[in-house]
Amino acid sequence: MSQTVDRALSILPLLAEGPADLGQVAERLDVHKSTALRLLRTLHEHGLVYRQSDQRYRLGARLFALAQEAVENLDVREIAHPHLVELNEQIGHTVHLAVYEENEVLYIDKVESRYPVRMYSRIGKPVAITVAAVAKLLLADLSEPERRAVAEKLDYPMYTARSIPNAAAFLKELAVVREQGWATDLGGHEESINCIGAPIRGADGKVVAAMSVSAPNVVVTAEELLTLLPQVRRTADAISREYSGHTPA
Amino acid sequence: MSQTVDRALSILPLLAEGPADLGQVAERLDVHKSTALRLLRTLHEHGLVYRQSDQRYRLGARLFALAQEAVENLDVREIAHPHLVELNEQIGHTVHLAVYEENEVLYIDKVESRYPVRMYSRIGKPVAITVAAVAKLLLADLSEPERRAVAEKLDYPMYTARSIPNAAAFLKELAVVREQGWATDLGGHEESINCIGAPIRGADGKVVAAMSVSAPNVVVTAEELLTLLPQVRRTADAISREYSGHTPA
């Protein structure tokens, strides 16, 4: 739409491949050297491009700073909320959104079930970290030594007979979750409640949040709940795409 | 230098503060809405800007992809080399550059001492990981659980009486190095050779490489070598700045 800007921006992916000098840039843009020079200068003033000691150009620090700042100001919750509501409208059950922060997993959003029987949970409250589906998803994405370190520090309260009893079992469960890309909690926290969850990933593939659907046995059996998994995963993926700014150009 | 590009690029830091709609962008750029629209469209085509479901604009994923690609294609060695040579010209001793990769520390560049007595080392060869100054610097930057995991897996050969004997001592040494921002190896590998080293950091502050200066006792004492520390650190910092694309705009 804007030729000048279009050309200038075309320089960025070009430089991402590696440093280049003025001639190379001009050639690949198919413009006169003087034109390329002026474009590069403008990019330089904005810090998007850096001139190294051998006079060649490469991408500048500002780019990293921008990317970082953008990530910090990104609010998963804001982006996820409409998707969570939509899912809730489709399937009716309670939907949760959670993040990992300083050795805790916290609910940061919740859409109440439309069935009369509801489950107890509160936004901002720490999650039962050893059994909840969202906790498994968030912890499963940590590096191996970190997973071990966290797992060994935790307590393993036996909320029910199906609660995860110790660090070894927990690590094994995390490995499974990591592998399959989704998680469950079948009566591990409260005997009569089942959950299924899926991860939400940022642009770099790291898990930034997790969502889950919870329902009591009296409404749907665990098996029935599992049939909803594709919908849950689709929702999580949609949020991931929007969160990471899906624009394949 | 180029008004159009200048305006377009001014949108990026603006959006980094948070999502904004067309009117806000136009106002802050002090241009007509139609102009802002066309600029945003161009940025959008390049994926630098993303339009969320409420029509507002925010920074796009391409920005992250670019930053990432740029980092991957960055060659520390290429950038560091002239600095290493310069340092060698000033002080004459052997200068090394090393990186950490899959549980090993590897020399990736070396500038030979200008004194007749030289030390043995080879580019591409793994470093004595428990004693070398560069190894300490690189490992000290890992996360605490990772440091522990690595330290426990290592062997601790007693090259000399001053070699680090076990994991506990090594972890303690790493803590010191992490704190002070530089490292030494005083006869820990070969009785008669001392080293001092400093870290090279990327834009995010993480240590991407380490450099060191080595000299045998017969040329300079350990004390004399330590007086060179400021120069070494200055060189390392200069490389860090260039590597991370120092351009404060």
Added chain:
DNA sequence: ATGGCCGTTGCAGAGAATGCAACGAGCTGG
């Protein structure tokens, strides 16, 4: 010395970006 290479600058012409005005969609309040 000298020729070639690369980055840089001034200039005039050409083409592209700009602002305007008008349209349409969506929302709010009367």
Added chain:
DNA sequence: CCAGCTCGTTGCATTCTCTGCAACGGCCAT
């Protein structure tokens, strides 16, 4: 239910900016 507002969008004529050219100067190697 309609009137009136806001906000995004489009076509167009004008103007201003960007473009390519040619010439200069520094640097390196021959």
